[in-house]
Amino acid sequence: xxxxxLGILSWIVFGALAGWVASLLVGDYKxxxxxLANIIIGIVGAFLGGFIYTAATxxxxxxxxxxxxxxxxxxxxxxLLAVLRLIRR
Numbered sequence: 353x354x355x356x357x358l359g360i361l362s363w364i365v366f367g368a369l370a371g372w373v374a375s376l377l378v379g380d381y382k383x384x385x386x387x388l389a390n391i392i393i394g395i396v397g398a399f400l401g402g403f404i405y406t407a408a409t410x411x412x413x414x415x416x417x418x419x420x421x422x423x424x425x426x427x428x429x430x431x432l433l434a435v436l437r438l439i440r441r
Contacts, residue, residue, distance in 0.1 A: 362417065367394030370422060374429030378437075393429050401428025 368387060371394030375385060385393070401424040402413045413424055 363395055363398075364391055366417070366422075366425065367391045367398065370394035370397055370425035370429050374426050374433055377426070378430055378433045393432055394425060397427075397429025397432045398425035399428065400432055401425050404428060404431065 368391045371385075371390030371392070374393065374397060375390060398421075404427065405411075405413045405424050413421070
């Protein structure tokens, strides 16, 4: 179960930051995706990271503006980018 304390504008900003950081860590900076793609990847990555966190720990994650939520979102976005790379090839 994923709970959120973020509004829609916060989700957009949070997603953009998480997607951007994930693309930097994965190495997509040579072929940037754009702001909209970073937002989508970050938001979907936050949900994916939340499901991974819940499956690994058995505890629900509450997505808020904190470092733990951001790390979970970035990890989820990295997993999503890795899956997208596999599909593209």
